[in-house]
Amino acid sequence: MSHEKTASTFDGWARSGRAERLEAGHGDVARQVIERMDIRPGHRVLDLGCGVGWATRLLAARSAGVQAIGIDISPAMIDKAAELSDPQTRTRYEVGDLESLPFGDGELDRVFSMEALYYAHDLAQALSEIHRVLEPGGHADVVVDYYVGRSTTEVWADAVGLAMHHLDEAAWKAAFHAAGFGEVECTHVVDRRGPGAERDFKAGGTFPVWNAYRAYHEAGALWIHAQKA
Numbered sequence: 420m421s422h423e424k425t426a427s428t429f430d431g432w433a434r435s436g437r438a439e440r441l442e443a444g445h446g447d448v449a450r451q452v453i454e455r456m457d458i459r460p461g462h463r464v465l466d467l468g469c470g471v472g473w474a475t476r477l478l479a480a481r482s483a484g485v486q487a488i489g490i491d492i493s494p495a496m497i498d499k500a501a502e503l504s505d506p507q508t509r510t511r512y513e514v515g516d517l518e519s520l521p522f523g524d525g526e527l528d529r530v531f532s533m534e535a536l537y538y539a540h541d542l543a544q545a546l547s548e549i550h551r552v553l554e555p556g557g558h559a560d561v562v563v564d565y566y567v568g569r570s571t572t573e574v575w576a577d578a579v580g581l582a583m584h585h586l587d588e589a590a591w592k593a594a595f596h597a598a599g600f601g602e603v604e605c606t607h608v609v610d611r612r613g614p615g616a617e618r619d620f621k622a623g624g625t626f627p628v629w630n631a632y633r634a635y636h637e638a639g640a641l642w643i644h645a646q647k648a
């Protein structure tokens with residue numbers, strides 16, 4: 420699977436409006452995690468696989484003088500993020516690759532990523548880059564909806580048409596440790612809005628029946644919090 424194919428797939432999401440709808444699905448979980456990230460005044464924070472940048476803007480607004488940088492492989496996502504950029508926050512967006520981050524060693528205080536890391540072509544290299552750019556004591560907070568053990572996710576890669584890393588919690592932890600992180604904790608974060616009412620459920624996409632959708636909701640997103648020693 421090439422980087423070009425990944426970029427063109429997500430350029431398509433940006434141009435069709437699908438990318439702008441992602442906040443509706445991921446926003447509540449992302450807010451719960453960002454609120455617990457201990458972002459302090461003046462921190463430099465990276466949003467990896469930022470899409471149209473809604474979480475980048477939330478990160479920048481977390482504390483005074485925070486500089487938030489969004490990186491994404493899709494030029495159309497980055498154009499959209501720049502267009503939606505809020506002049507009240509210190510944000511910038513760049514086309515870039517998870518596996519080769521445009522920062523010096525130890526330049527960043529926090530790294531956040533929502534629903535992007537499992538698309539890495541070389542996951543070990545991406546995690547090693549995150550570890551390299553963090554300062555000692557800094558941490559990465561990575562959220563994935565797609566993990567082994569969560570209802571229906573086993574069919575996602577076919578639905579998206581890209582190769583994706585489908586790992587269970589233990590494998591995610593091991594991958595972060597292998598990249599050099601000391602403390603690694605996993606937490607399941609459930610969307611506080613609930614699954615909605617069964618009578619409003621419509622089968623489709625990757626959710627064939629209500630029970631599968633409810634089980635998906637109840638499992639929650641996997642938040643991996645990894646600290647650089």
Ligand SMILES: C[S@@+](CC[C@H](N)C(=O)[O-])C[C@H]1O[C@@H](n2cnc3c(N)ncnc32)[C@H](O)[C@@H]1O
Pocket residue numbers: 425426429438441442445467468469470471474490491492493496515516517518532533534535538539540
């Ligand atoms: C499901 S979207 C999530 C976007 C955003 N974080 C959100 O929650 O709205 C995944 C994003 O990861 C980006 N991405 C995938 N592979 C990447 C890579 N190798 N390097 C950088 N970005 C990548 C895609 O372009 C896309 O914008």
